[in-house]
Amino acid sequence: xxxxxxxxxxxxxxxxxxxxxxxxxxxxxxxxxxxxxxxxxxxxxxxxxxxxxxxxxxxxxxxxxxxxxxxxxxxxxxxxxxxxxxxxxxxxxxxxxxxxxxxxxxxxxxxxxxxxxxxxxxxxxxxxxxxxxxxxxxxxxxxxxxxxxxxxxxxxxxxxxxxxxxxxxxxxxxxxxxxxxxxxxxxxxxxxxxxxxxxxxxxxxxxxxxxx
Numbered sequence: 001x002x003x004x005x006x007x008x009x010x011x012x013x014x015x016x017x018x019x020x021x022x023x024x025x026x027x028x029x030x031x032x033x034x035x036x037x038x039x040x041x042x043x044x045x046x047x048x049x050x051x052x053x054x055x056x057x058x059x060x061x062x063x064x065x066x067x068x069x070x071x072x073x074x075x076x077x078x079x080x081x082x083x084x085x086x087x088x089x090x091x092x093x094x095x096x097x098x099x100x101x102x103x104x105x106x107x108x109x110x111x112x113x114x115x116x117x118x119x120x121x122x123x124x125x126x127x128x129x130x131x132x133x134x135x136x137x138x139x140x141x142x143x144x145x146x147x148x149x150x151x152x153x154x155x156x157x158x159x160x161x162x163x164x165x166x167x168x169x170x171x172x173x174x175x176x177x178x179x180x181x182x183x184x185x186x187x188x189x190x191x192x193x194x195x196x197x198x199x200x201x202x203x204x205x206x207x208x209x210x211x212x
Contacts, residue, residue: 025063027053032074037119041071042132068134075137078122079144086148090155097159105202109195112186117193124183149175165209178205
């Protein structure tokens, strides 16, 4: 995923070595993902992220010109991570297409359970608070959602070709419906701290695929 954004002018305290440079930036991105999947962008402060990463503030501004620039980097990082997760399953030709979709759902459910349902989806979290975010986030977030939809739609079309779902189903619409509904289920699971919203939505989605 490419994001057309100006390259920030590096300022602040530079790292002492290339190894420290890679580690410090990576630590900041990891800490940012942890914080922002738990909380909103607007209420998450740089100091909290720095404390979790164990990185001085001067190093933060060496890599990121602003919190907004940091947000763009986090979206890009999360999008890449999530795309690899999806393709690990969607690209597994040893499984039937419909089973691949079930594998994705199971993996996503397990990911939330691993963190006791405290963490949601970074892209979904940011989308919910878009009214209070920099406008520059809007197109980037929409691009990520469209990428996820396209990946799922391709697998659904493969399921059609394999005779697992009816030929007349609109795979693009089904893929859009899945991600709209899944993000709502993630929000509810995070609120209630249990997997039932995820199970309920996925059960009805999968059952609906067989409906002509």
